[in-house]
Amino acid sequence: MNNIKPLSVVEHMMHQDSFSQWLKIELLEIKEGYSKIKMMVRQEMVNSFQVAHGGIIFSLADSALAFACNNRNNLSLALDCNISFLKQVNVGDELTAEATEVHNGRSTGVYSIAVFNQHNQQVALFKGSCFRTGKSLI
Numbered sequence: 001m002n003n004i005k006p007l008s009v010v011e012h013m014m015h016q017d018s019f020s021q022w023l024k025i026e027l028l029e030i031k032e033g034y035s036k037i038k039m040m041v042r043q044e045m046v047n048s049f050q051v052a053h054g055g056i057i058f059s060l061a062d063s064a065l066a067f068a069c070n071n072r073n074n075l076s077l078a079l080d081c082n083i084s085f086l087k088q089v090n091v092g093d094e095l096t097a098e099a100t101e102v103h104n105g106r107s108t109g110v111y112s113i114a115v116f117n118q119h120n121q122q123v124a125l126f127k128g129s130c131f132r133t134g135k136s137l138i
Contacts (some may be wrong), residue, residue: 001049002138004073004083004138005087006030006031006032006071006072007027007030008138009026009071009072009137009138010017010027010030010035010067010070010071011111012046012064012065012138013066013070013077013137014027015105017048017063017085019022019059019063020063022065023039023056023059023060023119024039024040024042024062024104025037025038025039025063025109026038026039027067030067030071030097031071032048032071032072032099033068033071033072033100033101033109034068034071034099034100034101034103034112035064035068035071035097035098035099035119036064036096036097036098036099037060037063037064037067037096037097038094038095038096038097039060039085039094039095040092040093040094040095041056041089041090041091041093041094041095042091043091045063045091046090046091046118049091050090050091051088051089052088052089052090052091052093056089056133057083057085057089057115057123058081058083058126059062059082060095060097060111061081061097061099061113061114061115061124061128062078062081062093062126062128063097063109064097064098064099064126065081065099065111065113065126065128065130066078067099068099068100068101068111068113069099069101069111069128069130069132070081072136073134073136074132074133074134074135074136074137075082075136075137076109076119076127076130076131076132076133076134077130077131077133078128078129078130079108079128079129079130079131080129081085081127081128081129082125082126082127082128083125083127084123084124084125084126085123085124085128086122086123086125087117087121087122087123087124089100089117089123090105093117093118093123094115094117094118095115095117095123096115096116096117097113097114097115097126098113098116099112099113099114100114107131107132108129108132109129109130109132110127110128110129111127111128111129112125112126112127113125113126113127113128114126
């Protein structure tokens with residue numbers, strides 16, 4: 001939409017995103033239509049079975065989606081998302097979510113987000129689509 005760099009857009013988003021801050025998400029790599037982020041699973045993120053609550057893993061992947069689909073400075077909102085949990089996640093696990101653009105349309109986008117643990121084992125697969133509003137974020 002303009003010549004604002006993808007990283008600048010995502011840094012602006014992170015500054016406004018209290019939930020991603022609570023997750024303690026770290027930005028690893030940002031480029032057009034792509035994001036790679038990580039976080040550590042903490043004790044307050046587990047369920048009664050002492051494994052990471054699915055909502056935590058979903059939230060990490062959802063943040064990766066948001067950073068990938070918005071980083072061209074075109075305000076984009078999630079239309080639908082789904083996730084498959086592939087492997088148990090525990091306290092102390094470091095999760096990395098990598099969002100890759102599958103489709104970049106004028107009004108919609110589709111993204112595949114793979115979530116890995118610190119052993120490079122895939123723990124989840126997330127797919128999300130977004131609607132592009134045509135409005136700038138910054």
